[in-house]
Amino acid sequence: MTSLARALVVAFLSGAAFAGLYSSASVALGTLAPVRLPVWGMALGMILVGTLVTLATVELRRALTEVVVAALLGGVFTWGLLAGPGIVVPAYAVRLSNYRLTQAVLAVLLGLLCGLVGVLLGAAVNSGLRGLEV
Amino acid sequence: MGTRRLSWPLALLALLAALASANAGVAAGRWLDVWRAFDDLRITLTGIEVADDESAVLVRLRLENGSGRTLRLSSARAGLWLNGRSLTAGEASLSEVELPPGGRYDLELRAGVYADLRDYLHRERQGGRLDWQVAGEVRLRVDRLTDWVLVPYLGTWEERG
Numbered sequence: 001m002t003s004l005a006r007a008l009v010v011a012f013l014s015g016a017a018f019a020g021l022y023s024s025a026s027v028a029l030g031t032l033a034p035v036r037l038p039v040w041g042m043a044l045g046m047i048l049v050g051t052l053v054t055l056a057t058v059e060l061r062r063a064l065t066e067v068v069v070a071a072l073l074g075g076v077f078t079w080g081l082l083a084g085p086g087i088v089v090p091a092y093a094v095r096l097s098n099y100r101l102t103q104a105v106l107a108v109l110l111g112l113l114c115g116l117v118g119v120l121l122g123a124a125v126n127s128g129l130r131g132l133e134v
Numbered sequence: 135m136g137t138r139r140l141s142w143p144l145a146l147l148a149l150l151a152a153l154a155s156a157n158a159g160v161a162a163g164r165w166l167d168v169w170r171a172f173d174d175l176r177i178t179l180t181g182i183e184v185a186d187d188e189s190a191v192l193v194r195l196r197l198e199n200g201s202g203r204t205l206r207l208s209s210a211r212a213g214l215w216l217n218g219r220s221l222t223a224g225e226a227s228l229s230e231v232e233l234p235p236g237g238r239y240d241l242e243l244r245a246g247v248y249a250d251l252r253d254y255l256h257r258e259r260q261g262g263r264l265d266w267q268v269a270g271e272v273r274l275r276v277d278r279l280t281d282w283v284l285v286p287y288l289g290t291w292e293e294r295g
Contacts, residue, residue: 010144010147013144013147013148013151014151016154016155017147017151019155019158020151020153020154020155020156020157020158021154023157023158024158024160024161026161030282045154048150049150052146052147052150053143055140055143056139056141056144056147057139058139081158081162082162084162084166
């Protein structure tokens, strides 16, 4: 597998994981989000994704790029997931139009925030435990 | 550098992506049920009346839950338009009233009447007819889901003076 193809696979898998984690926890978001378990599960899952990307990629600059692309892809997948009911039942499309864009933007922001924290963690593991230069 | 790369993080990432996507699929199915429940909520405008002292316009709504799920109502709003002009709005907090499947709930929203609206009402009533348009929304959630959704409604009411 070429380097670019591998990077795309990593970004695609991470994007799918971001979208999946966000969509599963989105019903628990709201004013009391920080005290809800699904939200913590989502944040920790996204951090794990960032860490795994860095462990799999080694190079910090490439890992950062992959996580940013993955967060954007996560937003696109979330949008697609919420567009689904609108495609199945056209009557829902109008009601979902603003909602799914808001959710997609939130998914991108949370993916970026938690993913980049994960990259830092992965870089620390790479340099501290594995003795690699970052 | 290539020899230092680990393969298990990529495998773990693929597993995580598969699990999270499957879970998201289940969540999307649940949302489809929720939208169906909202679709089966009927909001009807049952009356509009100006209070005797002309301090408020009272908007009466009937909510009927035609879905098989319990709906929890948080708040309701009615924006009042008169002959195409936005004039006032009424809001009510419903403190998570439960509307069981097949249940019905009548509520009254009180929209304040201010000096300019009072003059306008007098003028329009002398003309013999008032056409109210109501554009509002009800905030609710389904079963135990924590996410609230606004369900919009539109209504018209003709009053002959």
